[in-house]
Structure formats: structure tokens, C-alpha cells
Amino acid sequence: MRLDKFFKAPHPLILDGGLSNVLEDQGCDLNHSLWTAKLLAENPEAIIEAHLRYLKAGAQCIITSSYQASVSGLMTMGYSRKRAKELILKSVLLAEEAVAKAIASETIKAKPLIAASIGPYGAYLADGSEYHGNYGVSDQVLRDFHAERISILAGSNADLLACETIPSLLEAKVLSEALKYVDKPSWVSFSCKDEEHLNDGTRIEECVSLFKDHPQVFAVGVNCTKPKFISGLIKHIKESTNNKKVIVYPNSGEAYNAQSKTWKGLSEPKHFVEMSKEWAKLGADIIGGCCRIGPEHIQRMSKQIRHFVG
Incomplete structure (x- = not known):
């Protein structure tokens, strides 16, 4: 599928938001090493419903529930290698089912994109190490x-x-090489600790430069990063890319406790929609949300950004 038709200047493409928070709102218990991926076998209908909520909110691209679904992780939970691969593929099938339902019910008119989530190695470890990359x-x-x-x-x-929440230069290099051998467009988004550096301390420009001429990577950016850092990061990214799309989908600004698997601290979602206008103005081509950003944020952002830039 050619992606050009999804990018109609000056309007950015609208992504969905966090999957886990919607699933928890639906009553799902995600306190598990597989996180949202455990529902691929146990409660696939919940995943479909979560996707539908974002489609109804105006998302033009939904991200699958495969972030924490790896063959190694699923086999550790007792699944065979064959079944593990089937469950990873099932994440795409569930997204397709959600799209089909949304179209059949006339909730949406245009078919959205489906991005297959590929989380970092730290997501498999389920110990919060994607927030430092060590x-x-x-x-x-890693390869x-x-x-x-x-x-x-x-x-x-x-x-x-969608290779997302990448916290280190080393993992970015591994992905840069691996993605050369696939026949599917990809994006790579990094998790950052401030407006200049990835979580491992590498400058964002160095990591982005790995993909400036990459044949399969059409967009680079950041996700699972505090909203207050996004504007600065967009500026640095645009200085280091070679006509790649810029993608941003930050979290709410809260801090994650990997031991208790809970979020603490003051959140920033009330500012999210207003801040997203600035991101669009700075040149972000794809905008959405990550952890703790829900359908209501995506809906308001979609309406206000399109009014703002249109």
C-alpha cells in the first residue's frame, strides 16, 4: 500500500493512543509479564473493542497489540513456538477485524492504516528496562x-x-540493519529522557541519522516520552532527517513504576491537545498518544488540529 494518500498537507496523520489504559478501563488485568499481549489468547474481544474506540475517536492509524508479544516471551509462558507465532499474527487479525466492524457500522468511511507494533527488547524483559536501554x-x-x-x-x-519505544543507540543500529531486509514500510520511534537525548543518553540526532537514507523507514520520531520534551525533539529530528516523516506520540507525562506496574505523579493530558497544535506547527507529520493518552484525547486532538491547521 502506498502511504502517500494518507499524508495530505497541512493535516498530520492521526494515530491512536495508549492501548493498555483503554483495556484497563474495560476491566482487564494487565499485571502480567506479557502485558496487553496476554489478551491475544485470553480476551481478544477486548482488544478489538479497544481498537474500535480509537477508530470512533478519529484515529487514521491503529497500532497492534504485539508490543510485548515475542516468540521468546510467549514460549516462556508455556506456548509452543508455533502457537507463539500464531498469536503474534493474531494481533494484526484483531486490528483488521476492528477495522471491518468500524466500516460495516459506518463508524468510519475511509480504511485506516494498521501498524504492527514491534517493541524493544526491554518490553520482553518486562522490567522497565526500555526506560534506560541498558x-x-x-x-x-538483539539481532x-x-x-x-x-x-x-x-x-x-x-x-x-512500528518499531517503537527504542531507548538506545545500540538497539537502533540493530533495527536499522534488520529492517533493510523487509518489504514493508516502517517507522522507528525512540523513547527520550529530555528534549535532546534518548533514555540511554545518546543524542537524538545521532540515532535519527541512522535512518535518514534508509530504504524501508519512512518516518522517525519519538514515543513514550513526556509531552514537555516533544517540541524540542521535533526541532532536533527535523535537522537530522532526509525528507523522512516525523512521528510523535508521547505519553501523559506520568512516571511508570516497573515493580508495581503503576503510574504515579502529576499527569499532563489536560495540556495534550493544546501542545499537539504546536507539534503540528513545528512540522510533525504523524501525531498520536502513548501510555495514558486515551480516545477522548485523540478525538479532541483530531478535531482541533484539523481546525487549527486548516
Whole structure:
């Protein structure tokens, strides 16, 4: 699928928001090492409903529930390798089902994009290490881990691959190489600790430069990062890209406790919609939300951004 038709200047493409917070609102218990991926086998209808809520809110691209679904992680939970691969592919099938339902009910008129989520190695560890990137494993371990899931999802019906919440230069280099061998457009988004650096301390320009001429990566940006850092990051990213799309989908600004799997601190969602106008003005081509950003934020953002830039 050609992506050009989804980018109609001056309007940015609208992504969905956090999947986990919607699932928790629906009563799902996600206190598990597989996080949202555990519902692929246990409660797939909840995932479909979560996707539908974002489609109703105006999302033009929904991200699958495969962020924490890896062959290694699923096998650790007792699934066979064959079943693990089936469940990873199921994340795309559930997104397709949500799209079909939304179209059939005339909730939406245009078919949205489906992005297959590929989370960092730290998501598999389920210990919060995606927030620092210091995994203590070799390059080869990272290559093998990512290559298998990329291969699985590249063969799916997803429109694109979403490599997200990447916290380190090392993991970015591994992904840059792995994505050269897939026949599907991809984006790579980093998790950052401030408006200049990834969580491992690498400057954002250095990581973005890895993909400036990449044949398969059409967009680079940031996700799961505090909203207050996004404007500065957009400026640095645009200085380091070579006509790539810029994607931003921050979290609410709260702090995550990996031990209790809870969010604490003051949140910033009330400012999210207003801040997103600035991101669009600065040149963000794709805008959405990550953890703790819900359908109501996406709906308001979609309406106000389009009014603002139109």
C-alpha cells in the first residue's frame, strides 16, 4: 500500500493512543509479564473493542497489540513456538477485524492504516528496562530477538511496521540493519529522557541519522516520552532527517513504576491537545498518544488540529 494518500498537507496523520489504559478501563488485568499481549489468547474481544474506540475517536492509524508479544516471551509462558507465532499474527487479525466492524457500522468511511507494533527488547524483559536501554546483552542477542518477530509481522497484512519505544543507540543500529531486509514500510520511534537525548543518553540526532537514507523507514520520531520534551525533539529530528516523516506520540507525562506496574505523579493530558497544535506547527507529520493518552484525547486532538491547521 502506498502511504502517500494518507499524508495530505497541512493535516498530520492521526494515530491512536495508549492501548493498555483503554483495556484497563474495560476491566482487564494487565499485571502480567506479557502485558496487553496476554489478551491475544485470553480476551481478544477486548482488544478489538479497544481498537474500535480509537477508530470512533478519529484515529487514521491503529497500532497492534504485539508490543510485548515475542516468540521468546510467549514460549516462556508455556506456548509452543508455533502457537507463539500464531498469536503474534493474531494481533494484526484483531486490528483488521476492528477495522471491518468500524466500516460495516459506518463508524468510519475511509480504511485506516494498521501498524504492527514491534517493541524493544526491554518490553520482553518486562522490567522497565526500555526506560534506560541498558540490557546487558550482546548485539547478536538483539539481532536474533528482533529478526524473528520482524519476519513474522512483515509477512502479515499490516500496512507497516512500528518499531517503537527504542531507548538506545545500540538497539537502533540493530533495527536499522534488520529492517533493510523487509518489504514493508516502517517507522522507528525512540523513547527520550529530555528534549535532546534518548533514555540511554545518546543524542537524538545521532540515532535519527541512522535512518535518514534508509530504504524501508519512512518516518522517525519519538514515543513514550513526556509531552514537555516533544517540541524540542521535533526541532532536533527535523535537522537530522532526509525528507523522512516525523512521528510523535508521547505519553501523559506520568512516571511508570516497573515493580508495581503503576503510574504515579502529576499527569499532563489536560495540556495534550493544546501542545499537539504546536507539534503540528513545528512540522510533525504523524501525531498520536502513548501510555495514558486515551480516545477522548485523540478525538479532541483530531478535531482541533484539523481546525487549527486548516
